[in-house]
Amino acid sequence: MSGGDYLAAAYLVVLVVILVYVAIIGLKLARLDRDLSTLVDLTRRRIEAPAPRQEEQDEQEEREESRVG
């Protein structure tokens, strides 16, 4: 191998390592994006779920009070 080949190899190694690092960071960001989408769906489902009626809430509070008392 000539000096030029070694020079090209050194710069190529640096380029490859940088590209691998960028690819790993990109994959991690994609995973975070998926996680965030899941959490947004979960939150939306909870918001859209029907809220308990007032009578049911009052009964539950009475039960809790009697348990404490």
Added chain:
Amino acid sequence: MLAATLLGTAVGLVFFFAPVDADQGISQKIFYIHVPCALTAYACFAWGAWKAYLHLWKRTPGADMESYVAIHQGVIFGALTLLTGSIWAKASWGHWWVWSSRQLVLFLVLFLFYAAYFMLRFSIDPGPARANLSAVYAIFGVALIPVSFLAIRLAEDFVHPVVFKRSGPAMTGSMFLTFCIAWAGILALAAAFYHVELAGKRLDSRVRELRGLLR
């Protein structure tokens, strides 16, 4: 953007402006990537130790994560230093590695010391104990940086070349300009990686926290 501009300029200067070394020939141009990577690795380790100090003594929020990311960057640039140095050694000395050179061995020790940081960190459950132990380890490692840096001047093997002397850099003005721009480019690249990785880690921890709250 700054890193891309500086690195693009540096590559242009390396191949079209900096003169070919009369002694080593074209392979000497590996110097413009090898030395900036080494100096950037030292800077990252020092930054990681500084953040570890802030975590231990000032209890700065987030300093532990910043120390971890800085050391991660240092290990990446340390690996690049070893790889490019090994290629340069093969081109100049005919060997991939020379165990008799204290500079090389001390840099390898520094690199392995910080590589072991991750083994320590991930062997402990997340929490204050892990953050404190990691910070103490990071601060101990910083003592190796001046030893590694000065080893080349203290060594008597004369294998590894000494470029920066007390009288100034032993290179032409065009070589020194190319080196400075290449170093600025690599430092800017490390800074960009540091901020992107840190932002990703912070986002990841907030997503985990949110997932815990929603369960």
